Amino acid sequence: MKALQRGWLVAILSPLLLxxxxxxPASATAQxxxxxxxxxxxxSVATSSSEPAAPATLTAWTSxxxxxxQPFPKLAADNATVRDxxxxxxxxxxxxxxxxNQWGPIPLTFGAVTIxxxxxxxxxxxxxxxxxxxxxxxxxxxxxPPGQDVTSNPVTLPVQAGETLVVSMWAPGLAPxxxxxxxxxxxxxxxxxxxxxxxxxxxxxxxxxGADWWTRWLSAVEVGGSQALGTVVAFGDSITDGFGADxxxxxxxxxxxxxxxxxxxxxxxxxxxxxxxxxTLTAFPPGDNAHGGENSFAATGGGAPGVARLGRDAxxxxxxxxxxxxxxxxxxxxxxADNDPPYGSAASIIAGLKxxxxxxxxxxxxxxxxxxxxxxxxxxxSPPSSCIPEDWTASExxxxxxxxxxxxxxxxxxxxxxxxxxxxxxVYDGQCQPALPFTPYFNADNLHPNPAGQTAMxxxxxxxxxxxxxxxxxxxxxxxxxTPGCPGAQAAENVLAAxxxxxxRVSTGxxRVSTRPSTSASPTSGPTTTARKGGSTTTSPxxxxxxxxxxxxxxxxxxxxSVxxxxxxPTSASTTSGATSTSSVxxxxxxxxxxxxxxxxxxxxxxxxxxxxxxxxxxxxxxxVLAFAGIVLIVLALRRRGSGSVHRR
Numbered sequence: 001m002k003a004l005q006r007g008w009l010v011a012i013l014s015p016l017l018l019x020x021x022x023x024x025p026a027s028a029t030a031q032x033x034x035x036x037x038x039x040x041x042x043x044s045v046a047t048s049s050s051e052p053a054a055p056a057t058l059t060a061w062t063s064x065x066x067x068x069x070q071p072f073p074k075l076a077a078d079n080a081t082v083r084d085x086x087x088x089x090x091x092x093x094x095x096x097x098x099x100x101n102q103w104g105p106i107p108l109t110f111g112a113v114t115i116x117x118x119x120x121x122x123x124x125x126x127x128x129x130x131x132x133x134x135x136x137x138x139x140x141x142x143x144x145p146p147g148q149d150v151t152s153n154p155v156t157l158p159v160q161a162g163e164t165l166v167v168s169m170w171a172p173g174l175a176p177x178x179x180x181x182x183x184x185x186x187x188x189x190x191x192x193x194x195x196x197x198x199x200x201x202x203x204x205x206x207x208x209x210g211a212d213w214w215t216r217w218l219s220a221v222e223v224g225g226s227q228a229l230g231t232v233v234a235f236g237d238s239i240t241d242g243f244g245a246d247x248x249x250x251x252x253x254x255x256x257x258x259x260x261x262x263x264x265x266x267x268x269x270x271x272x273x274x275x276x277x278x279x280t281l282t283a284f285p286p287g288d289n290a291h292g293g294e295n296s297f298a299a300t301g302g303g304a305p306g307v308a309r310l311g312r313d314a315x316x317x318x319x320x321x322x323x324x325x326x327x328x329x330x331x332x333x334x335x336x337a338d339n340d341p342p343y344g345s346a347a348s349i350i351a352g353l354k355x356x357x358x359x360x361x362x363x364x365x366x367x368x369x370x371x372x373x374x375x376x377x378x379x380x381x382s383p384p385s386s387c388i389p390e391d392w393t394a395s396e397x398x399x400x401x402x403x404x405x406x407x408x409x410x411x412x413x414x415x416x417x418x419x420x421x422x423x424x425x426x427v428y429d430g431q432c433q434p435a436l437p438f439t440p441y442f443n444a445d446n447l448h449p450n451p452a453g454q455t456a457m458x459x460x461x462x463x464x465x466x467x468x469x470x471x472x473x474x475x476x477x478x479x480x481x482x483t484p485g486c487p488g489a490q491a492a493e494n495v496l497a498a499x500x501x502x503x504x505r506v507s508t509g510x511x512r513v514s515t516r517p518s519t520s521a522s523p524t525s526g527p528t529t530t531a532r533k534g535g536s537t538t539t540s541p542x543x544x545x546x547x548x549x550x551x552x553x554x555x556x557x558x559x560x561x562s563v564x565x566x567x568x569x570p571t572s573a574s575t576t577s578g579a580t581s582t583s584s585v586x587x588x589x590x591x592x593x594x595x596x597x598x599x600x601x602x603x604x605x606x607x608x609x610x611x612x613x614x615x616x617x618x619x620x621x622x623x624x625v626l627a628f629a630g631i632v633l634i635v636l637a638l639r640r641r642g643s644g645s646v647h648r649r
Contacts, residue, residue, distance in 0.1 A: 058319025092223025124205030240275025434488030
């Protein structure tokens, strides 16, 4: 009888043991699926030492503000609604939105804000059933002081990598409009006419009669509960921003994200674009910036200099683990000798880069430097008013080379140097002039890389620098042949090989990659684009924010060849185009800096693995042995029972 009981007990417990190994505990599943309030750290979950933990919240999209539409108040929004587009680099289970009044001379008030999923690939329409309200400290309205930002409450809204969101903001009264200027050929913002009222809940988008390529107010999208391992900030000027007549906003940031998106979701990072056309590293270009005149950056764009905006536009974003900086060429272009104070020298640019390195390291993050790209004098503008002629002199070239010699030398303080300048030189198809730009990689201005050049740059960035596997490289847009015997060509091949998953020579043929999915490729009418430079003095204010737990729900929608390193530091989070604009404004003074901030939720979430658990080889063997033993015992017990040796009591 005891043998029979033992046999039945083992037979029953064996499948239960199997279920216990495969399925995670109910409490673990609940913790994984539950939203986490971004206002308070979540409990730390132990992970494998070989696997980095995903941050609780990370930045999945950005749009830095670089000017205020002028003249104020004629181009201010007044009882109007703006709908911006934002394509998130990685997915998540909830989102928070950051809005900016960086350049506004008066407070900015939103009466209502909504977020939803864009319907299709063009226009302002939203998918029915996806538009939900956004709140600020539980309120549907919020007022943002001049020069400051605000972050919304988290909204439970499952989003997928590459999904385009529509964010609608209703300004019930007179409202200044800080914007991000870039890039002609893509549509990123829609707006109603003044007096159009609250259209934040519009599904078909018909109320939005204006459209252009200047993002208004929306400066960042954060996601929570993502499998991604953090955020990398691309910090630069128009080259990083995707400026160029041939680009429609496509930049190396987009191409790099395309590479990374080929990796498994839990091996990805989000790469966000904090490039501003015309941005300098160290100082303002000439103009009456100190007094907010017509030539101030609030009016002409270019953003605050890199050393001043680094905190706001990079270090204070949640989930950031590294910064890639490509700045300084505009300092040379605007650094005339008669400036007071003078700037644009190699010494001043190097000093500015050292400031950036120090700030990033003080935040506990990594920083990677990119030498300045080759450039040369641009061809004459036709008509002359259509662009700013770029007369690149021998003296300016000498300054660029001095900066690059320092950047690629020892002891800079960078955690690594990604020598994209070598890749972009004229060292292909029989040429060997590494100091000059390779024409098929550049727009006609000989300054801004075109989609072929931007793709080549992205292919030369080792993704292993960011703590993830080496991502597959994209097919080149144009076929090139490195010039045999050219040292510059060999250097370019070495840089590309360092970023190749196979660690070897990469293909030189291929087809065009797609433009960034968040925008429309059809050009819109508007003012002629020019290579604008400059920035505005401002402090680096911390984020003003109001954050509580999610309140709204909806159903889930269906380097150089050798990179120098330093000891790993902990990750820390710390209009319009000719049409009548009804949601635009400009500043009459430089933007004051805000000082309020919030504590980011920095505790890691567990890396999700799909089923929630794995059955190892040892576990399988144990289950099989126990099950077999139970069956044997049952058979023996039954045989004994049949022979009369087992007596029931």
